[in-house]
Amino acid sequence: MTRDDARVAEKVTIPYPRRWAALGVLVGSMLLLAIDGTVLYLAVPSLTADLAPSSTQVLWIGDVYALALAGLLVTTGTLADRFGRKRVLLAGTAAFGVASALAAFAPSAEALIAARLLLGVAGATIMPSTLSIIRNTFPDRAERTRAIAIWSAASGGGMALGPLVGGALLENFWWGSVFLINVPVVLVFLVSGALLLPESRDPRPGRFDLLSAALSMTAIVPLVYSVKHAIGSGVDVQAVVAVLVGVASGALFVRRQRRLDTPLIDVSLFANKAFSGAVLANVVAIFALTGLLFFFSQYLQLVRGLGPLSAGLVELPTTIASILVVAVVGVLVARLGTGRAVAAGLLFGALGLALIAAAEGADHHLWLVLALLPLGLGVGVAMTLTVDAVVSAVPTHRAGAASAIAETAYELGGALGIALLGSGVTLFYRASLDLPVDVPDPVRAAVEDSLASAVNSVGPDSALGHAAREAFTAAMQVTSLVAAGITVIAALIAWRTIPSGRKTGTATTTWTKE
Template identity: 55%
Template structure:
């Protein structure tokens, strides 16, 4: 830890935290708000099943690919400046997305949203690292920030549901515009400027290598799980792996690297990064298809579906008040592990609840999932941020947020593709079904609902069959996500120490709060 002068936060600092939490919350909302809009935009834009997945996850793909670069740009030109530039870009891209006339146009708009989001996220966490210099206040601030990220993801369906109840699907993007105006106005007033005084010019080769390493590998995983192995995937995977190897090799030689590779030699750091990524992987993958399940299978309206997911939000918010209890009782590593185990158990229980007619069981399960993911995400983020000197806050924050966005992108891509695979495996289209209806059924439940809904008779019977196949697929996907999350909990228990004597940096931060 650096020997920084510590000053207690005042009203201005806590006001700045509200602005930063608003920013990350809006980015998180934009990652999940689209789930509820899929049925409506499917009816309007007629996307294929693959395009639906791209609309959902290209946003996180782009953010994940650019975060490492943008974290260093923030260190170089100033975190406040980059945040304000990104806010304006985010608002403009939101307008473009709202008025998209085709699936391809919407995908392009989501790319621009991802570019803007990548400029926002590193600035939020690194500014917190610089604004809150007293460890226990920083821990509390990061807990609030984490609630913004986690609860934002959970609030997305509720916000989307309320809008879709009265407006067209593009409204889920237009809501970003007034929020971004508030962010720019109050951010310019409340946020202090900070940058790395020793920052070196951006290494464009490293930046390019990081993008070439991340994006092809995610694409390969998405296609592999969704459509199986094809000849083009092998060279793409090799390109990604080769770029990753070259990136790591280059970072070891640079005096000021984009990513300090030596940090990953610290078990607590690498364990925290991995834990955060897995927690968000399960959480985001669940939310993207769960919103469709509630509407297309349970028959909820968009607003009802958003309200049905509210227990996730409530559980995420309560994490702020429970972090101290977890730390006093278990310490850092064990708390993260227990959070992941709670999330994993909740995912197993969700697979059961999806087959039950009573919603109350599902609500209870969502509370468990939200609490577990919230605890694991908050403490792993604090572990990462507290371990670096303030002047490298942007670059270190970008590592944590890259893991977060990789978790979102992989969650939608991998679990979403598995959901599609299982849906088609459980779907048996009767012989004699008209080709148009058969193609719609095999494409996705959202497509089938758009084609067959309201036609009555045999069409409704076909839809019931598709809903049953979708439910079976959700149950299988939930179990797989649960297994992955439980395994991540064991890894966190093993890698992340819980004793103050075994950890420098992050645990000293949290322990001081408890002391």
């Protein structure tokens, strides 16, 4: 231990006395962000009728939020370590409220995409702070695992709860209400956060590297953009250039991190198979859940004919299963060990995806409801344990940077889920369409663009509307099975790379109250 490390350790006395009350604020903030990530899904049909976005714009409306988060989390996590996690969290929460108001009254698809981008930027300042404050506030490993399980339940449950909240609002108000509801909630969190949260920061943050921050963004954003562009417009020069920019930026970012004394991301951590396996498992778990929910909400309304609130209620089992994780995760780790428990969670999630593919062709909604239970439970278990493994891998003074890795995995999984699985649904939908040759070109273009566009153009009860619904159902089934296969592969990797031995011990931490 160095002399500086000894001085930091000497400051440790007792855990923060109001840590469970502070956890309530942090969980509330995370729940708000998670709900906002999916609350829009049920609003897609109504905003499509109002703003008339193209299929590509619909994907960007859903994806740009998570994409901005994924691109900025590394940078904002480091800034939180430097300037204070509580301070950065409260500033981001205030900005989130402003961006929500702008999204609520967006007059066009382009304006809504821009507002969602601002929401992502604001959210990126909140997410790493929540997890790093937990890391610092709960020095005891057992307490921290329980706290992260509750945090993960808010993350996974919030994603599933979003459609229910959106459905309740859309039954009575216009689509902008799913954003406007954030404003009073933000005000509550600003007051409670100022009173209850402890302040903490890295005592030796080092120099902030602006070039690394830029490279981290240009490594992620172009890659996701290239996938979306290739699916929508085919593989062309623009898509290839985006891939090259992303890969080159990623290589330069890794090379630079290896040379810096205080890197944005300690890339040497990825040499550890357990760490890399945990990050990969986290990405895939969120990839499967978010990618499915984005189009599942549209399926329930446009194919099954449910109203927004009824569709949200059908998705409620995912929320319930995510909450049950808090009760079962400790038992699973005790009996199976971390690695096997993560693998079991991912396999259970894959089973849920396969069941959803089968249930989408069934007549009764009950089968859909039952299929969502293993998906929510499996993803919740995998996410809780992988986040705990990532955050526990570093000293407390680097909690923000480690949290940024965990959160980047979370948001990158969400962004890739919508981009890849969402684009896959669009691709399979168009391939499954069997339209008569005499369909006029404008009508054909509308039907081929998306199911929402088809329903708005030709009506849900017409022959073309029926063909579009059949094609969308087939596309959802194929995509769910693809996601299940990817999740099985991730389960095997987690089983082979993440140790299953039990870990004990208490980490040291420093906190100050402001």
